[in-house]
Amino acid sequence: MAIDLSTNQKKALRRAAANSDYHLLLGAGASRDAVARDGSKLPTGPELATLLSDQFKVPIEEGDLLWRVYARAVEDAGERAVYDWLKSRFWGVTPPGWMDVYARAPWASVWTLNVDDVFEQAYARVRSDVSRSLVTVNWDDEFRQSHDLAVVHLHGCVDRDAMRHLIFSLSQYAGSAVAQAAWPLNFRDTYGVSPFVIIGARLRDEPDIETVIANRTPTHEAPSFYVSPNISSAVERDLHAWNLVPVRMTAEEFAEAWPELTEINLKKAPTRREEVAFRIGRQFRELRIDSVRKASRDHDFIGGDEPEWIDIRNGLNADLDWIRQASSDCRQLGRTARVNSAMIYVGNRLTGRSTGLLAISKALRKLSWRTYLYVGDERPDVEAIIQFAANGQAIALLFDSVADIADDVASILSLARNASLQIVCVAVDQVDRSANILGRLDEAYLLRNRVTTINTHLTNTDAAHLVDKLQSIGRLGILELERKDARRRSHFRGRELFDAMAQLENAPGFGRRVRELVDAISDLDHIRVLFLAALASRFDCRFHAVDAARMVGMESDSLVRLVRDYPPISSVLKTDGTWIRPRQRWMALDACVERLGSRDALATLGTAMNNVAPRLGRSSHRERNATSLLVAAFMTYKNVVSVFPEADLDQWYGGLSGTFGDWSARYWEQRAIMNRHAGKSMPEAWARAESFALRAVSIVRDSYSLTTLGTVLLAKAAFGPGVDVGQYYDRAIDAYEDASEANPKNLVTWLAFLRHALNVLAPDGRSLRPLPEEVTERMRDDWTRIHSQSLIAAGASEDVKGELAVLKRRFEKLTRAPSTLG
Known part of the structure; x- marks a missing residue:
């Protein structure tokens, strides 16, 4: 069967596959042809029902489904006996050869409805010493995200002697839903915003999964696939309505098609370099001078929007004093400055930190360094980074906010020095986090043994460079009427960058008209989303679309479409499908608090933190996931009191006790x-x-x-x-x-x-x-x-x-x- 995709879908598919954005969902059909330890093939659902009936001497009638026979077996023999028998049949299996194709593919996560270890065994068979570590996760385990490959068993697994909670019966399906466990919730939210390949899952036999798929419409630009040899015309109609591409193939047949679709050779073991590149691609995006991607129509860097790589690549930024000094330091790497060093710059908000980081990347690219911007949602994969640099290529890693992972940067540089690798780490952060950085990163790793502070106010040289740049692109605004350069420079000299730029054109990105934009939003739930996004920006945190949706009680795919397509909210928020960002940074915060009222706004914050709690835990804190860092910032007294100085915060903190107090x-x-x-x-x-x-x-x-x-x-x-x-x-x-x-x-x-x-x-x-x-x-x-x-x-x-x-x-x-x- 030919798989009909548009040119844009094919490009998006290949890009998503290379970046490990795709998730794999395996149903019973994916375990066909696997062999149990006793040499028998793994049974289908009806066959397992018969085996349970025979093993535990419980009745079975024509038309009985697996869950009903399983419930009878548990009732008669006890859950322990049934679990042990399942473990003997479904763990330690031998997967079919074609499963190796799926095991070699770079997935974001693997989700399975099966209790067996078909995928784990295939992965063990094909993995090398540079492959990602694999972790088996039961549906009720604590939530965590890391650079390991998680295989999440949504109905449970039989991987250990200590009995796991399994989901076979309708009562267990209901119990799982009531439990609001982290992993089923995360599957639901992830399905809305990430591309999936679904193989061998009979949706009508899996009520909890069908509910998710039938009620969510994936928003990712890369297509999602439903693979089954038995797709009726009615089911095909449903799949199209659910924004899924129907593929009438067996799992084995699709294993032949997937490498061709992704343009990744999965039929043989990848080279060490290829495997490490996949791991790097999960956490970093290479900033290339020859990139063909264009800026979106509504993006205006000069008008106050946050910088993108294309802005700097196209030369729209002015090289301020600190950027020119940093570029000079780049030229000294390997000469008077040690290569394996960290170049750290700290400054106040709106001093051009992010712009400068990208400008330094451009300077390094011109010096033949390959530059990679950190976009990961967990701690950097230090092992992969070192392996990636082992071929002698000069690698520059860029971090926009580094204090929370500065110890990982230290590990990278220590290992790089020991192995004589060419790695430089460039980072920017808030000035008040300098002590946090130095507490995790020894000054011996710092270029010239210092953290450099970015000037808060523009120098005369800065002013001259700004005037020249704005004149060259025709964006002097009100200064066009002033003919003398000295007068133009005086507008900038001694002032803060953002404030001086804001007065030129009164562009939307500077937030001068933000109250009008907030007033145009009639739905208070939409105001709440904006309030939380602005708050995240105020505290210099990233805001995941899944977190945003969970916090306000929306579905993730619905929220992404709202931000993309609904003008009142899309005028103040933007999204790439994964992250939500306020267009005016935190400028809408005060207007949102006024619209909601201080009491409602504070209650919104508390409710948001309680709602997102299933994505939190000590593991997520150790991994420094974006969700964990966001909630930590929302919880910080100094931050909360700065926004709500008159509120009864003792009562507010008390309202969080039931969620956070125990752990x-x-x-x-x-x-x-x-x-x-x-x-x-x-x-x-x-x-x-x-x-x-x-x-x-x-x-x-x-x-x-x-x-x-x-x-x-x-x-x-x-x-x-x-x-x-x-x-x-x-x-x-x-x-x-x-x-x-x-x-x-x-x-x-x-x-x-x-x-x-x-x-x-x-x-x-x-x-x-x-x-x-x-x-x-x-x-x-x-x-x-x-x-x-x-x-x-x-x-x-x-x-x-x-x-x-x-x-x-x-x-x-x-x-x-x-x-x-x-």
Whole structure:
């Protein structure tokens, strides 16, 4: 059977396959021809029903379905006996040879409705030492995303002696739906926005899966396929309505067609280079000078839209001072600058960080480096990166936000230096995350042993380059009327980049008319989506379409179509099908809060966090998935209070307790921090702050929870009524030292100590409080020692050294001033 696809579909298919965007869903038909350990073929559904009847001596009648016979067997023999028998028949099987084609293909994830290990065994047969690791997942396991290949058994699997929860009967289908388990929910959401290949699944026999497929319409530009030799005309009609391409083939026949469709040779083992390239393609996008992709019609970089590679490739950016210096540093790589280094630049929002990152990529491309932008939703695949660079090619890895994965960058550079590979890592981030970066990335790996700070205000040279660039492309706006270059430059000189550009044309991307755009949206649910997207942008987080849909109770495919096609919302949001981005960055945030009302907006945030909780867990936190980082930002007290300064946040945090209280140390840390702030005006809050901080430590004892505990104890020593200052100080310093032992390089821990210890010495900020002399002397000695150590550790960052200098001046002013000791 010929598979009829348009030219655009074929291009999208090949692109998606190469980037590991496709998901594979296997039904019973995919296990045909597999052989059990006893040499028998795996049974079909009706055959398994007969075998269950014979093995457990339960009745079977004509027309009985598998789930009914399974239920009888469990009722008579017990779930344990049935599970053990299934394990003996369905685990450790021998897959047919044609399954190797599917095992070699670069899938995003593999989903299966079968309890057997047909795919796992095929993968074990074809994998090499550079293949992705495979992890078998039961439907009720904790959700996690990593660079491993997950094989998710949506109806359970029999992979271990400890009994798994299986789904065979209608009651179990219902139980699975009621449980709202993470993996079935994630399948539902992923199906809406990602391309799928569905093989051998009889939808009418799988009510939970049919519900998903019949009620979702995939939005990805790459086509999704339903493969079965038995597709009736009625089913074909349904498949077209569901935006699926029907393919009347067996799984074996489609194994012949899939390599041709993808233009990937899957009939023989890939070379090591090819296999590693697939792994890299999952997490990075190569930025090529010769790319043929064009900018979308509604994209306007000069008009304030976030930069895209095509903007920089076409020369629309001006080379500001820091970009020109970075480009100069690129030319010195391998000469006066070490190749295996990290070039890190930090700056405030809207200083052109992302533009500069792409401009540095362009400079490196001109120097024959291959440049790759990190787009992954988990920690970088360090092993694959090192393997990829092993052929001697000069590789530049670009990271737009690096603090959360700076330890992985350190691992990459360490391994690259040991193997004499040519890898450079270029990254930008917020200036206030400098200490976090230095805590994970030793200055020995930094180019010229420093983190470079981007100027907040434009220099005269910056102004000249901006004027020249805007004049060359005819986008001077109101400055067109000013004929003298000096006057034009004065518009930019000494000002912030975004603000100066915003006044030229009043383009939509600068958010000057954002209230009008928000007012044009009549549906409050759409306002809520925009509110959450703007909030994510405000906190410098990525916003996954699946998360957005889950947070507001929409289907992911419906939300993507809404953002793409519905003008009121598409005027303020955009999507590539995977990520949701506000067109005006966070400029719509205030307008959304006003439309919703502060109370409703805060409630929306709490509901969103509770709704997305199934995609969270300790595993996702360790992998630093986008969802985990987003919810952490939404939960952070400093962030929440900046948007809702008058709200009752104690009640709001209480509303999250049922979702996060049992497992999230970060949740209890933020509640502790909130009560620490409240303690100055509400003395009863001090006890709660201490208790919450101790709860965080009891859940996860790490540098974060221990630092929070130390800070709360110091604050209580400084401001708490009737406390033994010496005792609380000793407990605090113990907590900080334990935090430092857990993570010796964590500058954030000791910066927190230096700030809050000053309050213990002088709660009024002006003079030393009356304390026992030995306590005061101990605090002075500790403070001086820790400050000196921190200054050495912060040597790579001018910003952190500047903060330390400010703290030192405060300390010296306090300790030299006349005290109130009496």
